Amino acid sequence: MSLSSASRALLRTRPTTKLRRLAQGGPVATVTSSAPKSAASCPQPNTSPLGQPHFPCVEAHRARESRLTATKQKSSLDEPETGPEPSYARPNPATYQLYHHREPFPLIYYPKPLPSFDIAYETWGTLSPQKDNVILLHTGLSASSHAASTYLNPAPGWWEKFIGPGKPIDTSKYFVICTNVIGGCYGSTGPSSIEPETGRPWATRFPIVSVFDMVKAQFHLLDHLGIKKLYASVGCSMGAMQSLAAGWLFPARVGKVVSISGTARSSPSAVAMRFAQRSVLMADPNWNNGFYYDSVPPHTGMKLARQIATITYRSGPEWDLRFGRQLRAAPPDAEFANNGIRTPALCPDFLIETYLDHQGEQFCLKYDANSLLYVSKAMDLFDMTAPALEALKLQPLTPRVHEEEHHTLESVLPHKTSHSKSHPPPANPPPHLNDLAEGMKPLANIPTLVLGVQSDILFTVEQQREVADALRMAGNENVSYYELGGVWGHDTFLIDLLNVGGAIRGFLA
């Protein structure tokens, strides 16, 4: 029987002639065995040379705080900056295009309209003379408009593999537009933007936005660009919510809908997982009720929130294959029991822990904390069941731009539900499925691709089936539905070019 690498790591012994204090990940301290053997000088788990326990994963928060404070102070003196600074704090408008909407913009949940708004966007491919080859690409929670590299910004985008000439979203055929959502922090108006009335960042005085608000703002951009009808509305995760909302709000302006790993009704378990993230973020004293733009942002809360989020983005089976129960390599200052067994640490010790720690660390200064709260909340609020839509007093909108192929709302709304023969309604529908079918009727005439992943724990495969079932029950005879296997969970749409890309390519053709 061969030893697993975890076991090999456990067995990697250290010299026992030196007493080593357990300074996990901190500076190595060795003391010769002639040191006095008081209680404090004997080896202690998790202890520094002075016998005080030492936790590098906690010290990392304080060290980041110090670096950020130093950067902030230098910045206020206009000195050259050192150390980290939130990347969203210095957006570079030279890397994207900006649409400025000057008119007041009404919001669903807010008594006053937004006085104005900006939308940052990027495009790929060439707009056809008839402007009939447009794909509007919607993003997930924390993504920018930079879905793929551009002339203005050659860095790889978040969907680089999927967008380009000959790729699943083929820019030799389509003109692709991707925006940063309202509420975000990558150029579009959000909580970190300046409130016109006060000249200060909105912070948590920013109004709660809904996914429908996000989409309405995007369609103002389309109006500005003179685009009457989309060839397709495409989105993954929260982008799938937007994609469905686009078809619902503007049934005559959306040719096809692609909904990948999304939902038409956020489940309480997804709300729970986002609530846990918001809670740890808001508990960070630096969050300061959202008013941190003059000081150090809640980087620790953001790191902790991202750790939780990362758990929901992948899957247990993936981690079992990728990390198993392997430990990180023994740090130079690891302690070992007399029997040669490595003493476990309360800070990250298993590879799965170092992975989550790393994901949190990488993200904690990349995205605005308030944007995380607002956009995450918008996802929770998304619900296309008929009662929920009625409560919001939402109505599908008739086209702003009239043209010969204009459809009246009556013509696009079927008056009774029907089912394609190959897809009968589910035998035991959950209580809300009829409400969802009723709510989704405006989408009845739009060919829709619904794709889900069986290992997704955030937008579960049951929710994907629910979207497809509700559309079919609403009378949609053109629902393409795929379930993917694999272990990548929710993040599959970022990874599985072959299967996700293939389904999109086939559906768009």
Add this chain to the structure above:
Amino acid sequence: MSLSSASRALLRTRPTTKLRRLAQGGPVATVTSSAPKSAASCPQPNTSPLGQPHFPCVEAHRARESRLTATKQKSSLDEPETGPEPSYARPNPATYQLYHHREPFPLIYYPKPLPSFDIAYETWGTLSPQKDNVILLHTGLSASSHAASTYLNPAPGWWEKFIGPGKPIDTSKYFVICTNVIGGCYGSTGPSSIEPETGRPWATRFPIVSVFDMVKAQFHLLDHLGIKKLYASVGCSMGAMQSLAAGWLFPARVGKVVSISGTARSSPSAVAMRFAQRSVLMADPNWNNGFYYDSVPPHTGMKLARQIATITYRSGPEWDLRFGRQLRAAPPDAEFANNGIRTPALCPDFLIETYLDHQGEQFCLKYDANSLLYVSKAMDLFDMTAPALEALKLQPLTPRVHEEEHHTLESVLPHKTSHSKSHPPPANPPPHLNDLAEGMKPLANIPTLVLGVQSDILFTVEQQREVADALRMAGNENVSYYELGGVWGHDTFLIDLLNVGGAIRGFLA
């Protein structure tokens, strides 16, 4: 179509003649419409009467901090106490029995033995003259020895429904012992105990303990009580780990093993979920590297950790049935948009959020934070695969008390694997299953009940199958295996008296 209660809550409008500021859950503030309509005085989401956003869920942390600080100060002056205090800080030894082990106790991961230890325990039923009717009941992470009410402590225990005369664990037949684990905080030695050498609480100078250490300590208690062999070792969740470990360490002293919603090898996804909890707890400044016993404990970190844990204890399907997308009742100071739509809050707003918030609040002063870290880590470390056990240099132990029915280790360890005909080995075993079967050979002759729940996301049903498969592959011909449906997830063992209780009763008979 009838409106869902969520929609009704959304539609519950407030008088619009008064402008109401959104003081979510805080004091009600109403301003007449004659108030000056500056930017600050207009209704703002999440704003107090002064226009500053207001977050009662965050203020709750500060309010708790103030109450705890006041209690601490009064306590130090020996004045009567007011407000909350951690319940574990004042254990009441009159409510349980205590075994004090005076000899040094060697630990797997620690170079020095524990100088001594205490075990708090409670018993139910009557020990037979032959001492052959003993059930040792092992607890989950945060449970005390108080599994059921006793003469000394009439409060209901954590498994009250399952233990008693005529109940599934029938105290008219069995003598039941339940202990608080080493590392815990309810009377047994743990990080909050006094370190003999220093006279101060161990805090994080306490050694890392393993599930095997916990079980060895329990068997010292059995020795003290003169109990040579258990009728059965029974446990749920972490208790199931202990139950398997008891059979493994003392194969000749354990008659039957009951493992409910446990595992023989902690999965990386379970490690990930516990890591997220430890991370938010250790990031609480009050945690102070574990040295908080003289001051205010990390109550906020504990609340956040418990919120995350609660997500892993139940299931999405349960929340869908129980809460759906219902909102909490509108607080008196809720704000409504001009269209009558209630403005959502960033603090708990959906019932699922208030549920998680409440669970965290109820727990945050009930259990010692350091115990949570140590016991949670012990669960992560649990791994019965052969290489992992070899790396720990563990060996099954021969009985300390020799008697006529004494079995030698040779006689209890089968030399080849076999399978009962009704349970062939799995067709596609995961890579570690053979290692697990090899590791679990000492359990080959102990009849074992393995019970799992399909909606459990923490100890998944795949892990239950793994335990049963590995035992069968190890040659165990007496594995009873049940999978329960239902929506209660991991907590099913606390709730489902009919099915969990029935399986235990049938197996023990």
